Amino acid sequence: MTENPEGTAQNPPPEQPVGRSRAARPHGKLRRRIAGALAIGLGLLSVGFLYAAFAPQPQVANAQPDTALIAKGEELYNNTCITCHGANLQGEQDRGPSLIGVGDAAVYFQVSSGRMPMARQEAQAVRKHPLPIFDPETQEGRANLEALGAFVQANGGGPVTPAQSGEALQGDDPGRGGVLYRLNCASCHNFTGVGGALSSGKFAPALAPASEEQIYTAMLTGPQNMPRFSDQQLTPEEKKDIIAYIEQVNEENNPGGNELLGLGPTAEGVFIFTVVMAGLVGFAIWLGAKS
Template sequence: MTENPEGADSAAQNPPPGGRPEQKAGRRSRPHGKTHRRIAGALAIGLSLVTVGFLYTALAPQPQVAEAQPDAALIAQGEQLYNNTCITCHGANLQGEQDRGPSLIGVGDAAVYFQVSSGRMPMARQEAQAARKHPLPIFDPDTAEGRANLEALGAYIQVNGGGPITPAERGEALRGDDPGRGGTLYRLNCASCHNFTGVGGALSSGKYAPALAPASESQIYTAMQTGPQNMPRFSDQQLTPEEKRDIIAYIKSVNETNDPGGYSLLGLGPTAEGIFVFVFVMSGLVGFAIWLGAKS
């Protein structure tokens, strides 16, 4: 038997009209394979959607309003306090009144605590800025009655207006563990207005940054949450709760530290006494030189 390569090549190039059996089978099986792939893809997508939905339900943080709601009695007490002390300036529906008071929608329980516990609200008169004063006796945070009334008033405004919530911790529990980091954050975010040691300072249009020494830990924290007056609001994305606590630890450490060098000189900073002595001595030397020149 002799080989015929040319014939083989021509047969490969010119297959019979019916085609090869395996080609026919392949063509017949393609629609069946596409159907399988489509069904498998749809099942994969469905399974992925179900998995994502399950993970979101299990891991997504719940909104604050979905957490423990204040009881009806507490809200009713807060409404009565609001009607007695706040409604004239802030309106029956927290919408505010022109030339009297701003809207309370969105300010939250945190703003209520800061403004009322520090005596800034209710205001005695319309001024460029609400000054700190002793709070109303019914809202004094140093008494059990005052704390209960603050909680009730805040709960009423929180339910009807929403906004930031006062942290559950109080006092030294709001002080962080790293006042060194708090000092760095304070100098970056607060010192330009409140000075390096929290003594405050003047701003424009009759406003000012108040001294921080009289403020409690809760008042400092809620001020950072709500941004009263000219102060910016620091969300948890800008300053985390841990960073806020470290700032509070720094402020309290500065205010509670004695002055080992003598006079604090208004708390202008750690080198205030040296600068004062330098300026005083140099001025004396210049004056003495001028006196000698005039005498000669």
């Protein structure tokens, strides 16, 4: 006990356990850090379990290959395609390209349009009547096309033929399809779809004979010099609108007068230029004779 200047007694302050508090602080921080890490880990695990339980599964994971269909396609491939494209779709030099990555869509376009198998090596495969076993107008032909495409798809992957067919592949907005066609297709296929010549003996074919499925699969696979249009470049709806425009043009390609081979503004301009120039030359000759 001490005595202050006023004479009153004052008890000394109690001693603080300095050493014990300082030693306890690091352990408290460590426990808080461990608890926080455990909480974050449990939260991440909970989110992962919830996502796995409720997230939609991709179609590829659910799709089961039809082994019987693939086996039938392999038989057809060995009978009609293996000589040029190889036993493993790897292709053969100076005979045929690899089929790895071309997909079921390319098989449908090339075989249903008669371009494959080719009769001989040319700059470009030309359209002809398909083999009877692959004629898309018959039930047997459609089944064989599906089987052959399934075999190539199972072993090489690539774009697939759309599930819809016929008029179901025609969009609701041919006006928008016309704009997209002029931006992406008219430079090769002409404004009215009659086709045109390209370099190195190749050409853009006329679109009138092609079915909706063939036009759609051609856009997906890009045969010959044609570029591929993925769903990021042209959405499925935009592809369908283009098909609707092409079908509309095929039906109304000759609204009246001389169609001039259906070549559109180019042919009309050349015709007018030729007529005008011939008239001017004739007028000049007449003036000279009169003089």
